[in-house]
Amino acid sequence: MISPELLEKYSAVMKSFGKNDIIFEEGNLPTHYYQVISGEVKMSNYNDDGREFIQGIFYKEQSFGEPPLFLNQKYPANAIAVDESEIFLLSKSNFMKLLEENPKVSIKIIENLAQRLYYKSVMAAEMSTQEPEHRVLKLIDHGIAYFNFKKDSNGYLINFTRQQIGDLTGLRVETVIRTIKALEKKGVLKIINRKVYR
Amino acid sequence: MISPELLEKYSAVMKSFGKNDIIFEEGNLPTHYYQVISGEVKMSNYNDDGREFIQGIFYKEQSFGEPPLFLNQKYPANAIAVDESEIFLLSKSNFMKLLEENPKVSIKIIENLAQRLYYKSVMAAEMSTQEPEHRVLKLIDHGIAYFNFKKDSNGYLINFTRQQIGDLTGLRVETVIRTIKALEKKGVLKIINRKVYR
DNA sequence: AACACTTTATGACTTAAATCATAAAACAAG
DNA sequence: CTTGTTTTATGATTTAAGTCATAAAGTGTT
Numbered sequence: 324m325i326s327p328e329l330l331e332k333y334s335a336v337m338k339s340f341g342k343n344d345i346i347f348e349e350g351n352l353p354t355h356y357y358q359v360i361s362g363e364v365k366m367s368n369y370n371d372d373g374r375e376f377i378q379g380i381f382y383k384e385q386s387f388g389e390p391p392l393f394l395n396q397k398y399p400a401n402a403i404a405v406d407e408s409e410i411f412l413l414s415k416s417n418f419m420k421l422l423e424e425n426p427k428v429s430i431k432i433i434e435n436l437a438q439r440l441y442y443k444s445v446m447a448a449e450m451s452t453q454e455p456e457h458r459v460l461k462l463i464d465h466g467i468a469y470f471n472f473k474k475d476s477n478g479y480l481i482n483f484t485r486q487q488i489g490d491l492t493g494l495r496v497e498t499v500i501r502t503i504k505a506l507e508k509k510g511v512l513k514i515i516n517r518k519v520y521r
Numbered sequence: 522m523i524s525p526e527l528l529e530k531y532s533a534v535m536k537s538f539g540k541n542d543i544i545f546e547e548g549n550l551p552t553h554y555y556q557v558i559s560g561e562v563k564m565s566n567y568n569d570d571g572r573e574f575i576q577g578i579f580y581k582e583q584s585f586g587e588p589p590l591f592l593n594q595k596y597p598a599n600a601i602a603v604d605e606s607e608i609f610l611l612s613k614s615n616f617m618k619l620l621e622e623n624p625k626v627s628i629k630i631i632e633n634l635a636q637r638l639y640y641k642s643v644m645a646a647e648m649s650t651q652e653p654e655h656r657v658l659k660l661i662d663h664g665i666a667y668f669n670f671k672k673d674s675n676g677y678l679i680n681f682t683r684q685q686i687g688d689l690t691g692l693r694v695e696t697v698i699r700t701i702k703a704l705e706k707k708g709v710l711k712i713i714n715r716k717v718y719r
Numbered sequence: 720a721a722c723a724c725t726t727t728a729t730g731a732c733t734t735a736a737a738t739c740a741t742a743a744a745a746c747a748a749g
Numbered sequence: 750c751t752t753g754t755t756t757t758a759t760g761a762t763t764t765a766a767g768t769c770a771t772a773a774a775g776t777g778t779t
Contacts (some may be wrong), residue, residue, distance in 0.1 A: 344593070368646040370646070374650045375650075376645065376649045376650050378642050378645065378646070390635035390636070390639045390642070391635075391639065393631055393632050394632065394636060394639060396639065398648070399639060399642050399643050400642060400646065422628070426624040426627065429624065429627035429631065430620070430627065432589055432631055433627065433630055433631055434591050434592065435761080436634040436635060436638055437588035437589075437591040437592050437634060438588070438592060439638055440588045440638050440641065441588045441589065441594065441635055443638065443641040443642070443645060444576050444588070444597050444641070445597050446599060447574065447576065447641060447644065447645055447648070448566040448568070448574045448598070449599070450645070450648055450649060450691065451690075451691030452568040452572045452573075452646060452691065454765085455765090456684045480584065484725085484727090485726075485727065485728095486725090486726075486727095493650065494766080494767095495767060496726090496727085497728085497729085497765075497766090497767080497768085498726095498765095498766060498767075500726095500727060500728060501728090501729090501766095504728090506551030511592065517726080517728095517774080517775080521749090585726080613758090619723080652735085653736080682755085682757090683756070683757065683758095684755090684756075684757095692736080692737095693736075693737055693738080694756085694757085695738085695757095695758085695759085696735095696736060696737075697759060698756095698758060698759085699759085714745095715745080715756080715758095
């Protein structure tokens with residue numbers, strides 16, 4: 324999103340996180356701008372009985388956690404490294420300075436927030452009114468456009484586990500498994516040794 | 522959000538909409554920036570069998586529909602005047618010009634998108650993992666902070682119908698009615714001749 | 720190779736919310 | 750005031766997805 328050169332010019336530092344390390348926690352106040360260099364980060368909530376909801380998954384060059392930073396509000400979710408990951412951290416004050424001095428970056432930020440808002444609008448409507456097959460398919464099709472799914476001879480490989488799909492759509496694993504089987508039977512996607520292709 | 526003077530300087534025009542008039546429709550490409558002068562606007566989706574999901578409700582000085590404008594994507598929902606409303610319309614090209622020439626407005630836009638993303642994140646988690654009482658209460662408490670609920674001697678008057686609460690939380694009217702009764706019994710809110718107070 | 724852990728899979732059952740039906744209040748318009 | 754529409758309300762019933770139990774296949778580690 325923001326070029327590494329620019330970030331370093333404003334004293335951003337690179338930090339490494341191990342698998343399942345917490346990057347920030349729900350309820351805390353934001354102190355930094357975060358941008359993935361490598362690896363995979365998820366933002367998620369846990370309800371009272373431990374059930375997870377994944378707000379989004381972020382890959383290289385993507386930033387996350389800006390809304391509360393701009394609003395001086397507590398984080399509404401946790402950020403966790405799904406794999407070993409390297410992240411740029413830029414302090415809030417330096418980030419704000421960067422924005423003021425580089426108006427074109429504001430436009431980039433706007434586009435990025437707009438993109439995420441668009442995704443959330445679509446998924447909110449799906450999750451509230453649509454049946455499991457519709458929800459799962461919408462997520463997969465969005466993922467093809469915006470997550471880093473790779474295409475091979477079988478189609479796009481949906482490299483999410485059934486559990487992740489459930490946590491992103493508000494469905495339980497068993498329901499996702501059954502839904503994906505039903506979608507395969509209908510011919511809208513393929514399962515080739517347990518992996519899902521579209 | 523953007524001052525009327527600045528909007529008019531860039532040739533924004535005021536347009537009136539009657540109750541239930543469509544402002545823009547799902548699937549269409551954006552052409553304008555919209556900002557409410559007076560009245561009430563809802564953005565919502567209808568699923569295949571006509572069930573509605575309300576993405577958000579907007580009041581005076583609030584803008585809506587920007588994400589697809591920035592992304593050149595089709596609107597993911599409809600915008601409808603809930604009451605008689607007056608709206609500023611600013612063409613996309615003039616809006617972009619306004620942004621370029623007034624960098625401080627970008628920051629305002631960012632804050633506004635951040636706010637909406639924050640709301641969607643909270644509600645998405647609620648809708649996917651929480652039970653009706655939790656969902657309804659969260660919506661109400663958010664509304665007190667961000668919709669224009671008025672405080673009187675009984676507390677904040679939640680001026681949404683049960684149906685609207687249902688369409689905002691993904692619940693059916695009957696469930697909302699029963700949930701609100703249960704919440705009253707627990708003493709977390711009041712019902713005074715059918716109106717809800719918190 | 721053996722062991723532990725994760726992921727996918729399936730069947731049986733339970734349950735919370737949706738659906739259906741019906742009606743009384745409240746409100747709005749002529 | 751009357752009539753039509755919207756909103757709130759309640760009880761009975763249905764159902765789709767969640768829950769529970771159990772297991773096989775796959776993956777990773779020492």
